Amino acid sequence: LSKILCIANSLDNFNDIIKKDIDGVIIGINNLSINCSFSLSIDEIVNIFPKLIGKEVFILINKVIYNKDIPYLEEVMLKLNDLNINGVLFYDLAVIEIAREINFKSELIVYQNHLNNSIYSNNFYYDMGCLGSLLSSELTLDEILDIRKKTNIKLFINVYGYVPISFSKRKLITSYFNYVGDKKYDNKYFLKEEDRYYPILEDNLGTYVYDFNIIDLDYEFKILMDNNIDYVILNFNMIDDNVLKTIEKYISIRNGEVVLKNDLYKGFLYKKMIYKVGSNE
Amino acid sequence: MNKVELLAPAGSLEKLKYAFLYGADACYIGGESFSLRANAKNFSLSDLKEASLYAHSLNKKVYVTVNILFHNEDYSGLEDYLKYLDEIKVDAIIVADLFIIKLVEKLGLNLKIHISTQMSISNYKAVEFLSSFKNVERVVLARECHKDDIKNIIASTNLGVECFLHGAMCSSLSGRCALSNYFTLRDANRGGCAQVCRFEFPLCNLKKEAIENDTLFTMSSKDLSMINYLSEMISLGICSLKVEGRMRSSYYIATVINTYRLAIDDYYSNKLTSDKILYYKKVLDRCANRESVCQFFDKDVDYSSQYYLGRCEVSNQDFLGVVISYDEDNKMVSISIRNYFKKGDSVSFFGPNIEGFDYVIPDIYDENLNLIEVANHPMEIIKFKLDKKVYKDDIMRIKIN
Numbered sequence: 043l044s045k046i047l048c049i050a051n052s053l054d055n056f057n058d059i060i061k062k063d064i065d066g067v068i069i070g071i072n073n074l075s076i077n078c079s080f081s082l083s084i085d086e087i088v089n090i091f092p093k094l095i096g097k098e099v100f101i102l103i104n105k106v107i108y109n110k111d112i113p114y115l116e117e118v119m120l121k122l123n124d125l126n127i128n129g130v131l132f133y134d135l136a137v138i139e140i141a142r143e144i145n146f147k148s149e150l151i152v153y154q155n156h157l158n159n160s161i162y163s164n165n166f167y168y169d170m171g172c173l174g175s176l177l178s179s180e181l182t183l184d185e186i187l188d189i190r191k192k193t194n195i196k197l198f199i200n201v202y203g204y205v206p207i208s209f210s211k212r213k214l215i216t217s218y219f220n221y222v223g224d225k226k227y228d229n230k231y232f233l234k235e236e237d238r239y240y241p242i243l244e245d246n247l248g249t250y251v252y253d254f255n256i257i258d259l260d261y262e263f264k265i266l267m268d269n270n271i272d273y274v275i276l277n278f279n280m281i282d283d284n285v286l287k288t289i290e291k292y293i294s295i296r297n298g299e300v301v302l303k304n305d306l307y308k309g310f311l312y313k314k315m316i317y318k319v320g321s322n323e
Numbered sequence: 324m325n326k327v328e329l330l331a332p333a334g335s336l337e338k339l340k341y342a343f344l345y346g347a348d349a350c351y352i353g354g355e356s357f358s359l360r361a362n363a364k365n366f367s368l369s370d371l372k373e374a375s376l377y378a379h380s381l382n383k384k385v386y387v388t389v390n391i392l393f394h395n396e397d398y399s400g401l402e403d404y405l406k407y408l409d410e411i412k413v414d415a416i417i418v419a420d421l422f423i424i425k426l427v428e429k430l431g432l433n434l435k436i437h438i439s440t441q442m443s444i445s446n447y448k449a450v451e452f453l454s455s456f457k458n459v460e461r462v463v464l465a466r467e468c469h470k471d472d473i474k475n476i477i478a479s480t481n482l483g484v485e486c487f488l489h490g491a492m493c494s495s496l497s498g499r500c501a502l503s504n505y506f507t508l509r510d511a512n513r514g515g516c517a518q519v520c521r522f523e524f525p526l527c528n529l530k531k532e533a534i535e536n537d538t539l540f541t542m543s544s545k546d547l548s549m550i551n552y553l554s555e556m557i558s559l560g561i562c563s564l565k566v567e568g569r570m571r572s573s574y575y576i577a578t579v580i581n582t583y584r585l586a587i588d589d590y591y592s593n594k595l596t597s598d599k600i601l602y603y604k605k606v607l608d609r610c611a612n613r614e615s616v617c618q619f620f621d622k623d624v625d626y627s628s629q630y631y632l633g634r635c636e637v638s639n640q641d642f643l644g645v646v647i648s649y650d651e652d653n654k655m656v657s658i659s660i661r662n663y664f665k666k667g668d669s670v671s672f673f674g675p676n677i678e679g680f681d682y683v684i685p686d687i688y689d690e691n692l693n694l695i696e697v698a699n700h701p702m703e704i705i706k707f708k709l710d711k712k713v714y715k716d717d718i719m720r721i722k723i724n
Binding site: 165 | 361392393394395396397398419420421422424425426442443444445446447448449451452453465467468469471472475476494495496498499500501502504505506508509510512513514515520522524525526527528529531533534536538540541542544619623624625626628629631
């Protein structure tokens with residue numbers, strides 16, 4: 043069976059989620075996590091940890107790390123090493139290096155949204171001591187299943203949520219309003235492309251763009267389970283509606299309920315990308 | 324002190340030759356597979372070999388991009404390709420997908436590896452991790468690094484550190500952008516980037532109502548130009564300064580590389596004065612078709628680093644012609660035309676073997692020495708009198724004041 047992990051959108055949401063029969067949670071950590079509207083300080087994580095008995099706990103460290111972040115990152119990883127968390131989901135290679143230096147006990151899970159697309163990169167990270175990896179959301183279902191057959195690494199798949207599609211260090215919304223001499227009323231807007239609205243968010247680290255629709259791989263969850271995908275992630279970042287209902291749906295599927303093939307948004311699961319156009323002249 | 328490397332892009336053999344001729348120490352090139360810029364002409368296997376031989380004959384270097392992020396289907400042929408690159412003795416390969424580091428080792432190849440900016444390396448711990456692989460020779464830092472980041476990274480590693488010097492910028496961090504994938508179905512990380520960050524969009528509020536303004540929203544950033552900070556970059560200990568632009572024209576490559584060559588040489592001979600920097604900046608600005616700034620090197624960027632004027636990239640008409648030959652006896656130059664010019668126009672000549680100079684076009688003749696009014700047929704050959712000696716492949720452009 044694949045295990046269900048959830049990323050909450052707020053503390054209240056987190057407290058509701060952990061009451062559900064999910065297998066674990068992914069928790070953002072202040073100043074080290076992005077694409078994650080709910081995060082805690084390391085001390086808050088230490089305090090909350092006893093409440094999470096019976097759940098697997100993963101910590102998300104996926105921001106771009108600059109030199110100035112390293113002392114804080116080291117401090118956090120040392121504290122996490124004393125907790126019995128299941129793993130750290132990481133983007134930056136600095137995390138692997140620090141883990142080696144402090145003999146980090148928990149699992150390292152590669153969490154590089156768009157970078158991890160093949161058997162070969164997964165095997166590389168497995169050989170580097172990373173026991174798990176999040177597969178890119180740009181893979182087709184066939185590619186995912188092919189990778190599963192040919193790697194030993196634990197595989198994590200995003201099955202629900204808004205897929206982050208870009209991160210810029212630039213404050214693009216602020217810059218725009220400063221340029222046009224207008225007031226920025228919010229940190230969240232939408233980019234309109236035909237009839238699609240792509241969320242664009244800005245915070246103190248930069249600007250994020252997300253896919254226009256929520257992916258919902260409910261029908262495919264059964265296929266993923268049948269093919270030994272280890273974890274699926276329900277990410278409620280920016281999502282307030284139907285959170286508990288969605289969790290219950292996935293729990294039911296995990297417990298055997300059959301969902302028919304449907305028209306919910308599936309991202310790239312059945313779409314192949316192109317990269318050569320024209321006559322290559 | 325090792326002199327900093329000037330690293331040029333080359334999208335074809337012709338451009339590679341221009342880059343070396345005009346002062347590049349090394350060129351980076353892409354083969355027909357496994358390389359970003361999938362829609363550029365790129366180098367065939369025999370072109371790669373010729374490029375490597377040509378570079379080495381000049382005691383220069385050539386690096387080959389193997390920098391896509393692989394899907395399973397892309398792997399076929401990779402091992403043979405790496406063996407071939409090893410056999411033709413390219414000086415390094417530039418990789419983004421890290422499994423290639425171990426693959427090169429497993430295949431027993433001597434290829435050196437440079438880590439692509441696609442990995443957005445921005446800290447010394449990540450560099451420390453990469454330095455544990457014996458075939459990794461260099462990292463190309465993220466373009467978002469501040470000079471203090473660069474300095475601290477260099478201070479903590481034995482790996483070479485390469486930074487971008489000039490050219491187009493991505494709006495997002497390289498490797499953290501899939502805008503092209505989601506807006507156009509073209510895979511950015513396999514060379515299909517459609518430059519969605521340069522598109523314009525209506526920006527809508529939370530009610531999904533468009534913000535009313537004459538200027539549409541865009542993520543587009545101005546280009547990078549580090550000529551004003553060149554001395555500082557060199558003094559940081561950067562080993563290689565990279566010019567972006569494998570899809571740029573030969574004229575662009577010649578102009579940009581020639582300008583930075585002069586500036587770097589001026590730096591090492593203590594002749595890089597503020598007047599010279601000002602002039603070099605003018606030349607670089609004229610050559611590009613977008614505004615350029617220094618971006619993240621000394622600050623967090625704001626709207627002044629962004630581009631809100633739409634895609635007004637007009638074609639550059641400064642490039643007037645290329646010298647085909649020079650007849651010393653008759654002091655007559657033959658020029659292959661690139662853009663319109665006429666008698667009385669003020670032009671400049673520049674090239675790797677001459678001091679640049681200005682000139683006013685005298686009577687113009689066709690190949691049969693018939694007097695003509697204007698030069699206006701691209702690639703046609705014309706002649707005119709020229710007292711100063713010039714060489715094949717020197718360039719004639721509009722005079723820049």
